Amino acid sequence: MYANLTNKIKDGAVGIMPTDTIYGLVGSALSPAVVEKIYEMKQRPADMPFIVLISDWNDLNKLGVEITPADREILEKNWPDSVSFILPCPDKKFTYLHRGKNTLAVRWPNNENLNDLISNTGPIIATSVNLSGQLVITTINEARDCFSGKVNFYVDGGTIMGSPSTLAKIENGKIEILRQGEYVVKNDD
Numbered sequence: 001m002y003a004n005l006t007n008k009i010k011d012g013a014v015g016i017m018p019t020d021t022i023y024g025l026v027g028s029a030l031s032p033a034v035v036e037k038i039y040e041m042k043q044r045p046a047d048m049p050f051i052v053l054i055s056d057w058n059d060l061n062k063l064g065v066e067i068t069p070a071d072r073e074i075l076e077k078n079w080p081d082s083v084s085f086i087l088p089c090p091d092k093k094f095t096y097l098h099r100g101k102n103t104l105a106v107r108w109p110n111n112e113n114l115n116d117l118i119s120n121t122g123p124i125i126a127t128s129v130n131l132s133g134q135l136v137i138t139t140i141n142e143a144r145d146c147f148s149g150k151v152n153f154y155v156d157g158g159t160i161m162g163s164p165s166t167l168a169k170i171e172n173g174k175i176e177i178l179r180q181g182e183y184v185v186k187n188d189d
Contacts, residue, residue, distance in 0.1 A: 001155060002117040008153055009121040014038055016129050016143045018157030019053065020109035021082050021165050021181070022136055023143060024126035025151070029053075029063065032096040038125055041150050044132040049098050050125045051084045051105045051165065055118035063123055064091030065104060070173050077186040079108040080115065086169040086178070107165055128164060136164075 002017065009015075012034050014027040025042060027034035029052045039046060052063060060067065065087045067075065075085060084107040089098045098104050107126075109115060118124055129137040130146070137143050140156040167179035175187045 001157065002113055005117060005153065006120040009124060013152035015151050015153035015155065016147065017155035018160055019126045020111040020114055022162045023129040023160055025129050026124050026126050028121060029097060029123040029125045035096050035125060038127065041147060042127060042132055047099050049101060049104060050127045051107055052097065052123050053118055053126045054106055054108050054123050055115040059123045060106065063089060063104060064094045065089050065106060071170050074170055074175060074187065080110040082110065082181060082183040083107065083166040083168060083185055105167060
């Protein structure tokens with residue numbers, strides 16, 4: 001499904017494709033220009049960071065994310081899966097991603113093909129396919145209507161009626177759910 005996307009994404013392309021949850025508007029998280037392009041296309045408020053998809057633990061280092069051993073234990077119980085965790089990202093180099101919040105929402109998908117793509121491209125932005133505040137798009141035809149002429153590629157995965165990822169943060173070894181998706185977070189407390 002993701003064949004021939006590696007070079008496109010590495011070269012700065014922005015596209016629409018199925019993720020592990022819903023259709024995503026995607027591009028390289030390591031390119032400030034790509035991230036700004038996605039903000040503009042989606043008409044998203046500039047102070048709302050996007051979710052970043054990773055494919056392994058090393059990707060956290062590539063993003064300047066800092067976790068404690070206790071945080072990693074919690075993450076290991078829940079990743080890979082459809083849960084995004086808000087994690088510390090104090091590196092000013094990544095302000096274009098964290099928008100001054102010094103945190104990033106990061107997800108390691110439970111999807112082998114998607115993880116293979118990310119392992120070749122590096123971390124990617126993945127935000128729902130819709131204009132900010134509007135309903136999530138569920139088909140490629142709807143996506144084409146909304147983003148015609150603005151994206152570089154489309155990957156048709158049929159109709160996707162999934163739900164966004166669960167969104168959580170870890171504080172003092174405890175998980176706080178900020179948005180409940182289909183995934184139920186595992187914790188031993």
